[in-house]
Amino acid sequence: MTRRVALAALAALLASVVPGADPVEPRHGDPSLDLLGEWTTTALERLRIDGSPPPHRVVASAVDGVSYTARASFGDLVWEAPGRQRRGSVEVVVGADELDSSRYYDRRVGRWGNQEAEPRQEMMLAIEDGELAFARDLWRATDVSYKKAVQRWRTKVAARRAVGGDGAPADWSAAEPVVAIDLGPLRAIPEAELRRLVEVASSALDSADGLDRGEVTVNVVDYRYYTTTSDGTRLAQPEGYAVVHAFASLVRDDGVEIADEVQWVARDAAGLPPSATIVEEVRALGRNVLARAAAADVDYYEGPVVFEDRAAAELFRYLVPPEIMGTPPAPEPDRSYRSQTRQGPRLGRRLLPDGWSVVDDPGGAPGVLGGYLYDREGVRGERVELVSDGFVRDLLMTRVPRAEKRKSTGHARGSVTGEWTARPSRWRVGSSKNLTDRTFDREVARALDRARTDRLLVVRRMLRSRPGQLPQPSWAVWRYADGREEPVDVLEFDNVDRRTLRGIAAAGGGELTLGYLAPWDPDDVPDSDTGLPMVVTAPRRLLVEDMELVFPGPDEQPHAYPSPAAAAARSGS
């Protein structure tokens, strides 16, 4: 369809709509953006309930794009799902910036499943350009959101009075409205190539070798993200990511599960590693699981640990973000602000050793993974020096202030329908001393001497876990002083928290950049193939002087009888 024909069709559609909303501003040439804008303004100006506060601000968001996901197991396609994605959300807020209706729930009555507590009204939007359907979705969502806001505001005001003066900051901070509209075409998703990729890559894993599971999943999404606010912000930005996730596991004869996984994340399918590289790494993943299955158990280890390659970046990925994300918890009826924030991040706290820094910079480049110009709240993403010389000096912020930091840094991130909190985007952890490999190895040798042991643990890859915890290593080896390496079967970190980072004794080997998908909810375990794209750059090798790991024991009963492949091998057929 040519653009002219498309516009004519759109004009015909518009003519067929008897609007419930009054157009109040010039159109920007994109039906989704224009309708979102109209309804944010309409909601602000026209939604009224006698005796209740009128809307104070309105934010509407939507994503409009395409997706493709497929999974194959041991070379065979299990499922695939191409999709057209159009979802959105609306939040109508009443009150004033000082105390508004946003972010409030009574955890005593439970949150999940409690629709009244959800900050945004979700919308599943029409997947074709029909303005009537879209307009009706917005009509319903703004109406419901406003009524919830009135209820929530009354309850929140009463609760705030009950708790008393506790130094809580305002609920919202000012920011200039922006108009930034990028309506570039969506990136094509090469579905046939991706289907072939998961089939070929998963065929590098073979159940005949003894693996129980061997799966490769691909998920590619590409969309425009729209944000409109009642104070005039109009944003349309391209976003998206491509992820390939490989997983292999087996249950050993003693019931211990051995699993490994690896994830590649890029801005789009073209940015993924070459197929041959992925296939080779998946093959290595399978070999690693089999090698670990044959390794001897070690009950307990305490001593130096080297994190290499992905694992070095993952150490920071799990332990640093909770210390730099400044959005305070949502107010609760029976807790003061100070009580709620006493366990969160603190300015001035030592997080890393001397000479270390952490910087986040969305980069202003929406074309790169994790990068963007403006955040979910319409604030330009700033470069923020979060840690200097080991101490936390700044925090990532949204427009929700905290007592010690009132302004947004442009880091409001999250799904279109979920909560937006201050999250990292493209961040770098650096040390003033990034040693050469040879110097780093000397430091490792000294650590071995100090620990009076002949081997140390080298972690190269980990599974996934919640932020603030370290996941189980999925690829680790014992490295002896003479350079020999032996596989480690299963060990779990014990007694790890942010203070572990202070124990980093050396960094070296240059830098490694890791793209990953963080969980939509910052407290969750990340998903294997969906999430918020981020990029961390960190030293490629790290030495932590003293860590504890324990053998977790069997996860389940062992198999009752051998797999068909194993049985055939035993019988020689």
Add this chain to the structure above:
Amino acid sequence: MPAVRRSRPIHALAIAGALVLLPCSTSGEGAPDAPGARTLAAGIDGPEAAGNAPDDPATRALAAEIDRAMAALGASEAPPYHVGAELTETRAVRIVGESGGLHDWSPSVRRWLDVDVRIGSRELDSSHALRSGNERPQRGGTPVPLTDDPAALRHVAWLEIDERYRAARERWAKVKAEHEVLVEEEPSQDLAPVEPARYSEPPPELRFDARAMERLVQRASRVLAEEPVVLDGAVSFSGSAQTTWFVSSEGSRIRHGGSHYRIDIDAQTIADDGDLLQLYASFDAHEADRLPPVETVVARARELVSLLAQLRAAPLEEPYSGPAILSDRAAGVFFHEIFGHRVEGHRLKLVDNAQTFRNRVGERILPEFLSVVDDPTLARAAGTDLNGFYRFDNQGVPAGRVVLVEDGVLEGFLESRSPGGTGTTSNGHGRRQQGEDPVSRQGNLIVEASHTVPDAELRRMLIERARAEGRDYALRIEEIQGGFTFTGRTIPNAFNVNAVLAWRVWVDGRPDELVRGVDLIGTPLEAFSKIVAAGELHSVFNGACGAESGWVPVSGVAPSLLLASIETQRKQRHQTTPPLLPPPLARPAEARE
């Protein structure tokens, strides 16, 4: 890796031309029948291959793994005595329209494997219901690759059989412990013997006109956006073609399938008092070309809008106790909920179940003029394709016609392979949703009356009864949607079903008046005793029923019924205020094009 014929890329569906035809991903033997060629009459009589075991990669792989499991575990401390495996391939499409726009267009092809492993004996095995409580229900099953590669299929089958075996072994210990210390109130077999079935039919196709269905949901859903009375509305088309392979250690080898197409219309409004009112309509067919034309769907959507407007303005009905007619689909739904669930045999084995009809076989439980059968072999009734049609249940047993009540006398129960009624074996009603364990469930529940009166006469009888009782009006219930019925022993054995279309029938001849806020309540035996007459016209409801083994498709066929008395109570009401702003509306002229 051996070469296999894979499914056509399912993304092609999304951009397909006028006709979508999605082939089965498994080659099987022979070419599939042309659409519509399969016989959909009563009885399992259509396919030419009936009586022959399928010989295809899926059957061979499942059979090989079952044989291997029986051999490998046979000498163990807890050997399985039965393994059954059911592989289901579902090709489905869902197209949803709202306000004239497409909201969803989702094609999918999935395979799923369910496995049943049993330890013990037919009389008492690891599946036996545990009575000491707090057993966490566990869903089983696993996705299966879309391939004919025997190694791939056997590996997945091994993983699932192994997992289910280990679960059965743990459960068997608990069953034995309970058996030793607790009284067995209702001893009966846990797995009744059946004749192993051999049957094969070609995999069905998913065949429909995609463009036509898009236009249909667009046009019909636009109608729902013409009038301000409609708060939310959607029209959806769904189509599925399902092939099922069943293999058991007893020797069953089955491949059967079926397709189903459905159009749903769903519209909501909100009354000034906050009452959220919802009406549905649906059309079901075994072949897409048996669905109604777009004009019929559009007309039905307009009817719903009109009814919603009337319903929104209708008065709230006060609690009522008096004569009533259950007309149209209400009678079928009423029997399904109140009667049907009480003749599902597995309930008679549950010690905490009230077992309404236990020991009542041979006794009159309904008026003499009523008989009830459940017949899943019936593909069509009263000109309507039946949702509850199937050839084999989920335990590999041929679907059977079961006479439940004859001339008012209870004759039997619906049985799975764990019979709880008078029967000693299954009558082909062991059903489940994928991932659940089968229990006895309804299929096509059919209420027949040996003596009927014209529906106009039934109405006259209703008015006469009301007049005789000194009432101004009686009730006619036209549509029932949902509800619940307690069957446990610790609370009253009552039902509460939601009437969405209820009318006052005035004795003074005024036109019938729609009312809202009506729930029918009562207890089953009392309610059945109040049925005094049946009409001539039979209506069909098609739907899905959710119970212990998940959601299964069901149908009900029944004549209008006159009850001497039924009790109603106020329905739970939403309290949301109507929208503050007028809705964006479609121009009616456009929708009528």
